[in-house]
Amino acid sequence: MEIQTSDMGLVARVAQLGKYYGDGERRVTALDDVSIGIRRGQFTAIMGPSGSGKSTLMHVMAGLDTPSEGRVWLGDDEITGLGDAALTKLRRRRIGFVFQAFNLIPTLDVRGNILLPFQLDGSAPTAEEQRRIDALLARLGLQDRVRHRPHELSGGQQQRVAIARALATRPDVIFADEPTGALDSRTGREVLGLLRSAVETSGQSIAMVTHDPIAASHADRILFLADGRIVADHGAMRPEEISSVMLQLERVQA
Numbered sequence: 618m619e620i621q622t623s624d625m626g627l628v629a630r631v632a633q634l635g636k637y638y639g640d641g642e643r644r645v646t647a648l649d650d651v652s653i654g655i656r657r658g659q660f661t662a663i664m665g666p667s668g669s670g671k672s673t674l675m676h677v678m679a680g681l682d683t684p685s686e687g688r689v690w691l692g693d694d695e696i697t698g699l700g701d702a703a704l705t706k707l708r709r710r711r712i713g714f715v716f717q718a719f720n721l722i723p724t725l726d727v728r729g730n731i732l733l734p735f736q737l738d739g740s741a742p743t744a745e746e747q748r749r750i751d752a753l754l755a756r757l758g759l760q761d762r763v764r765h766r767p768h769e770l771s772g773g774q775q776q777r778v779a780i781a782r783a784l785a786t787r788p789d790v791i792f793a794d795e796p797t798g799a800l801d802s803r804t805g806r807e808v809l810g811l812l813r814s815a816v817e818t819s820g821q822s823i824a825m826v827t828h829d830p831i832a833a834s835h836a837d838r839i840l841f842l843a844d845g846r847i848v849a850d851h852g853a854m855r856p857e858e859i860s861s862v863m864l865q866l867e868r869v870q871a
């Protein structure tokens with residue numbers, strides 16, 4: 618297969634990606650010959666049975682983990698083989714993260730948490746970025762909470778702060794790992810609505826790992842993994858259609 622080295626429509630891409638853990642008989646194949654791109658301006662869900670390689674794929678695409686084989690690009694920039702310092706800089710500048718456990722800094726208030734990516738990058742937000750952050754705080758219903766610390770907020774509010782932090786720097790792509798996993802279903806739906814509206818209103822590109830068919834039904838595209846391979850690549854689907862694919866994959870993988 619020809620490896621394309623440029624594609625303006627993709628914000629992140631991997632080619633012939635393999636990831637192995639351990640040696641000899643104990644070798645585990647987490648990813649096996651995966652070639653896939655995340656499309657710009659789309660909300661992509663990554664689904665699959667437990668152990669199918671979802672988190673590994675996301676971590677390699679986000680430069681949090683390195684592949685055993687194959688190549689990785691962020692936009693047009695190949696990141697395969699970059700060292701830790703270069704990857705850290707690239708993540709800070711070009712990638713946003715939203716995690717199941719929110720990952721806010723407990724000693725910083727809401728504004729401090731949202732400004733953290735700028736501070737880590739050694740830059741203060743410009744006046745325009747500051748205005749954008751204020752607008753984000755208002756849109757996410759956090760304007761009365763800016764001086765609160767994470768432990769003074771509900772789970773849903775904490776995840777909204779994490780989303781505001783991820784959106785504040787206008788990253789090329791946001792990687793979300795089970796963003797609704799720790800939330801009740803109503804709060805989870807609100808969070809998904811916020812991610813969806815970032816795609817609709819700002820063209821934000823988002824890739825989300827999830828187990829939840831309802832969460833995945835908010836996506837424009839759903840990639841299904843099983844045993845470390847991409848086994849299906851669908852446009853938007855209803856929750857019941859997603860559940861039925863997942864049931865089939867769980868049977869195959871088991």
Ligand SMILES: Nc1ncnc2c1ncn2[C@@H]1O[C@H](COP(=O)(O)OP(=O)(O)OP(=O)(O)O)[C@@H](O)[C@H]1O
Nearest residue numbers: 638645646647665666667668669670671672673674
């Ligand atoms: N650090 C590691 N050492 C050894 N094996 C690992 C490691 N990380 C992941 N694996 C294995 O790689 C495979 C893929 O794991 P991964 O976490 O990517 O799956 P997943 O689809 O995200 O699973 P889950 O839905 O349960 O979180 C699994 O078999 C897992 O046990």
